[in-house]
Amino acid sequence: MKTKSPFLNSIIDYMYSHHYAKKSIETYVFWITAYIHFHNKRHPTSMGNNEVEVFLNHLTVTKKVAARTQATALNALAFLYKHIIKNELSLDLNFIKSNRQQKLPVVLTQTEVSLLFRNINKRHYLIASLLYGSGLRLMEAVKIRVHDIDFDYKNIRIWNGKGNKNRIVTLAEELIPMLRNQIIQVDEYLQLDLKNDAYAGVWMPHRLSKKYPSANKSLQWQFLFPSHKLSTDPETGEIRRHHLDRSGVRKAVKLSSTKAEINKHVTPHTLRHSFATHLLQSGADIRTVQTQLGHSDVRTTQIYTHVLQQGANGVVSPFSRL
Numbered sequence: 198m199k200t201k202s203p204f205l206n207s208i209i210d211y212m213y214s215h216h217y218a219k220k221s222i223e224t225y226v227f228w229i230t231a232y233i234h235f236h237n238k239r240h241p242t243s244m245g246n247n248e249v250e251v252f253l254n255h256l257t258v259t260k261k262v263a264a265r266t267q268a269t270a271l272n273a274l275a276f277l278y279k280h281i282i283k284n285e286l287s288l289d290l291n292f293i294k295s296n297r298q299q300k301l302p303v304v305l306t307q308t309e310v311s312l313l314f315r316n317i318n319k320r321h322y323l324i325a326s327l328l329y330g331s332g333l334r335l336m337e338a339v340k341i342r343v344h345d346i347d348f349d350y351k352n353i354r355i356w357n358g359k360g361n362k363n364r365i366v367t368l369a370e371e372l373i374p375m376l377r378n379q380i381i382q383v384d385e386y387l388q389l390d391l392k393n394d395a396y397a398g399v400w401m402p403h404r405l406s407k408k409y410p411s412a413n414k415s416l417q418w419q420f421l422f423p424s425h426k427l428s429t430d431p432e433t434g435e436i437r438r439h440h441l442d443r444s445g446v447r448k449a450v451k452l453s454s455t456k457a458e459i460n461k462h463v464t465p466h467t468l469r470h471s472f473a474t475h476l477l478q479s480g481a482d483i484r485t486v487q488t489q490l491g492h493s494d495v496r497t498t499q500i501y502t503h504v505l506q507q508g509a510n511g512v513v514s515p516f517s518r519l
Contacts, residue, residue, distance in 0.1 A: 198223065198431065204240070205230065208281055213432040216403045220336060228273035241277060246287045249274050253292040264295040302470035303461050304504055310471055312457035313450070321449035323375050324422050324441065327353070328465050330369040332472035332489050334359065335447075335465040339440045343380055344417035348373060355491065364491045376421075383419050390438055396427070397435035473501045 198219075199206055205226055212222045229241070232252050236244060249271075256262045256270060271290075279285045305313065310329060317325055327338050337355050345354045351368045358364060368376075390396045391414060398413025399420060405412070412418045420440035430437050446465055454463035461467070469490070476486050487498040 198226075200226070200230075202230075208277070211281065216432075219431075224269060225273040225276055228270045229277050231270070232274055232277075242282055245278075245284070246290060249278075249286060250290055250292040253290070257293045257295045261297060262295055263297045263299065265299075267295045299500065301504055302474075302500065303463065303467050304474045304501075305459065305461065305463070305467060305471045307475060309457070309459050309461070310468075312459065313453050313463070316456040317453035318449055321446055323372065323379055324446055325450060325453075325465070325468060326369070326372055326375075328468035329472050330372060331366045332469050332476075333366065334469060335443050339420070339422055339443055339446070341421040342417070343383060343419050343421055346376055346380075346421065348376075358491050360491075360493060362491055362493075364488065366489050379421060380416075383421065383423055384416050386423050386438060387414070387416055387419055390427070393427070393436070395436045397430070397433075397437055400430060400437055400439065470501070470504075473498070474504055477501055477505060 198209060200209070208229065209222055209226060212225065217225075232249070233239065233241065235252050235255060236248055239248075252274075253267060253271060256267050262270075275286055314322065314326065324338050327333055327341075328335065331353055333353075333355070337358050341353065341355075345356070346368070347354065351370055351373075352365045353368050355364050355366060396414075399418055401409075401413050401418060420438070422441040424439050424441055427436050427438050429435070443465075450463060450465050450468070454461070473486050473490055476489070477483065483495060483498055483502065486501070487495050490498060492498045
């Protein structure tokens with residue numbers, strides 16, 4: 198990714214050279230850009246604690262963003278001043294903290310999930326099935342490598358999930374035949390790529406790429422859901438086959454929910470919400486669900502118990518006693 202701003206491009210180059218994830222780079226550049234535009238395009242070197250406080254207040258009072266969004270913006274600006282400007286922000290910033298309550302997640306019924314999968318296209322059926330069947334975040338799903346699938350123990354290893362945490366999640370046995378076929382397709386792509394002299398192998402984490410220099414051209418390290426075309430690595434300029442683009446999955450899920458006439462705001466994350474809620478409905482312990490989802494705090498997982506306690510699931514309406 199590149200912008201028209203040399204300053205922003207220098208931040209992007211710095212983050213790539215320090216092996217930040219592409220999503221993190223996009224998020225930080227978004228908030229740094231918003232901060233600069235809010236202050237009438239003043240250069241961050243001419244601003245500091247006061248301007249950051251004003252911007253964070255604006256996000257809470259005017260934009261009414263959620264607490265997590267405000268925290269992300271603060272993290273981006275803290276990074277900017279620490280690593281780029283080399284003048285760290287104060288630890289005692291005085292700003293209005295957002296107290297906007299987290300929304301209850303949208304959850305599909307099992308009937309709605311079935312309808313959704315009947316209408317989703319073949320290309321995105323398997324990855325959507327993993328979002329619901331294993332409770333994955335979309336980014337976690339697209340980053341799965343072939344060797345992350347454990348057919349013997351019927352689980353998937355998730356590396357560097359949100360918060361940089363690793364975990365093991367369940368794998369629905371019904372998906373195993375499709376996963377084996379998917380790996381065959383991945384191998385077909387790989388054999389084609391290996392005939393291309395410009396092909397530099399799949400992207401690998403920096404330390405692993407040095408420790409296992411030939412692994413990037415092995416089947417086990419390929420992305421389980423590869424892109425249909427080769428692309429240029431923005432960090433090195435080399436030709437690689439990256440993973441499937443998330444936007445395609447979002448569009449496929451949205452389109453299938455429309456076709457299924459599901460009158461809810463459905464996104465790929467809705468499938469993760471539904472996974473957690475349906476697990477609890479089936480009697481799973483909340484700590485088990487917490488582990489599957491990769492939540493650091495069980496209070497984050499408890500939001501799904503709130504969903505179950507809404508309406509007739511929590512109390513009997515007095516109308517029913519008439």
